[in-house]
Amino acid sequence: MDDTLKPLKVPPQMSYYADKHNLSYLMQSLVASLVTSQPDDPISHLIDLLKSSNMSIPRVVLLGPPAVGKHTLARHLSVQLEAVHVTTETLLPDQSELSTLSEQGFAELLVQLVQQRLKQPDCVHQGWILVGIPQTRLQALLLQQAGIIPEHVVLLVAPTNVLLTRNQRRSVDLQTDSNRTSIRSADDIIAGHQERGGLSEEQLLAKLQLFHCEVTGLRSAYRHILKVIDGNQLDTVIYLQALAFIQTHHHFRTPRILLMGPPGSGKSHQAKLLSEKYKMTDVCCSRLLRSVAANGSGLGAEIQQYLENEQSVPDSLVLQAVEQRLSQVDCSSRGWVLHGFPYNLHQARNLRGFQHQPNRVFFLEVTDDVCLERTTLRRTDRVSGERYHTVTRPPQTAVQNRLQAAPDDSAEVMRERLERYRAESAGLQSVFPDAFRIDAAQKSHNVFEALERRLNTN
Incomplete structure (x- = not known):
């Protein structure tokens, strides 16, 4: 029998040592950084990475239908984790010409802008929270190909009637131009689901239909790092569930x-x-x-x-x-x-x-x-x-x-x-x-x- 085909048996002591010092997670992080960054000098890059304190920075994606509460959740997580809050609106302030782009063209443009933003020093050192990005499976795959791989993905879900009710309750403060909605929590950690407003019922239903068409593909793309959270709960419950998930790390290889x-x-x-x-x-x-x-x-x-x-x-x-x-x-x-x-x-x-x-x-x-x-x-x-x-x-x-x-x-x-x-x-x-x-x-x-x-x- 060819010796190369024999099963490799690792001594238990080696596995115990690796688990104790989180070596599997360390090696995974180093290799992922090499593959995504592709530095000219890999050795120097690894040395700098080991010396830095940003190996465990948050890399989070928040997904969900409109009016589910993802933008408010992102703002509060961003404060708690000191991570940069990135949205489509911050990447594309002027979206007037986007209607002329094809789905592929828009996806490529969005990924390019995300790449540029995440390479900025604040994202590199503090981590990032992408909100509502990606919107489609195509965008998710292009992000992965570009080396933008989150460690945690949170998907908020809620029944359509709940989303419609929230959308109807929104009002815009004409003086401050900020959006408000009803506050369902007695806790001051999260002061209500504050999100973008201004959608008519027809617009909201259209966006919900698009989301439902794409959500299965998004779940599949991130199935190993995904947590689904019921968005129809008290705000503090949603926040604490998301925070607890984001603060976990898959450190050991064999439980x-x-x-x-x-x-x-x-x-x-x-x-x-x-x-x-x-x-x-x-x-x-x-x-x-x-x-x-x-x-x-x-x-x-x-x-x-x-x-x-x-x-x-x-x-x-x-x-x-x-x-x-x-x-x-x-x-x-x-x-x-x-x-x-x-x-x-x-x-x-x-x-x-x-x-x-x-x-x-x-x-x-x-x-x-x-x-x-x-x-x-x-x-x-x-x-x-x-x-x-x-x-x-x-x-x-x-x-x-x-x-x-x-x-x-x-x-x-x-x-x-x-x-x-x-x-x-x-x-x-x-x-x-x-x-x-x-x-x-x-x-x-x-x-x-x-x-x-x-x-x-x-």
Whole structure:
């Protein structure tokens, strides 16, 4: 076999070092700068770049239909991030002759103007926020070809009736020539959706139709760095969601995530969401032990004895099973999210000695009362295997008689499990002092957003 065709195996220690020092992000940034800037002296360019403080400057694109609030959001983000606010109007103050240009001609002109603007010292050193640019997939592709690649793209969306209502509420102060709209937030961070005004209902509907024709292409062009935000929320909520997203960075290459928390904290559900979005391997310790027990190996036979007798599997066997699983190709190449392990101090210390250590550790924090409510009210359909909750996800009448509660979900068993976790939690936290703590009493999607924010930060 040709040696060049053999799969390359990188020692785990190298991967751990690279993750610890964000080398993947550093190399990506350096190469991207070389390709887009194409300096005559690449070495000097890289040295200057490493010496500069602008490697993590904001490079943001804000998109959305007219009247959705993107210009107001951009102004406030620009103040917070100290980034330059760039719009089509600032690039093209006189748009009287644009109607004579073809779509290709206008796109090329716009990209040329954007290139010139972003090369100015303020954009180079402070970063930039492009608002409403690009407007079409063609413009997006031309921007990419020109080396203008944002790190974050925010797409604001809102129902048509909401946009029409906002447009009707706008008024123009004849003395100051500034646009105003109603203020929906009690917070002073954002004083209303202030945007360009003056569109008739027919003009707005025409622009909305054009936007809807192009938005699918724009989503596709920026799908890996895109966040869609509901523009029909309080202004502060929109602002904080956008700011939290923009302040995240995709620093690590292969995620190795450890989720810990009491039973009922939502570890399995959040692991499922993370594995689905980031294509990482979901490693549940209890499922893993059952899988190993069924595979016919020597280790599996030992584990099977304990499972059959409903006894706890010894730490030594659990550690072997987990370490073998994390060493497999899918985990090393795609990353993993581990939950249900470790559940005592001995296991935690041994995990720290694994070659494949976690690079993100989270404690999902929630009270015992919430855990009991979540678990003791769970029910499973014996026929479909579908899980329900009598309060948060009640079943249909047709399946009521098929539901049953798992023995481990009884209040007595859950209280014992919670007591064991609380007794071990201080030791677990001492092994992972840099772990993130997440309020898991929130709604599931809020917990997931909190995990994502910390997943992509230093």
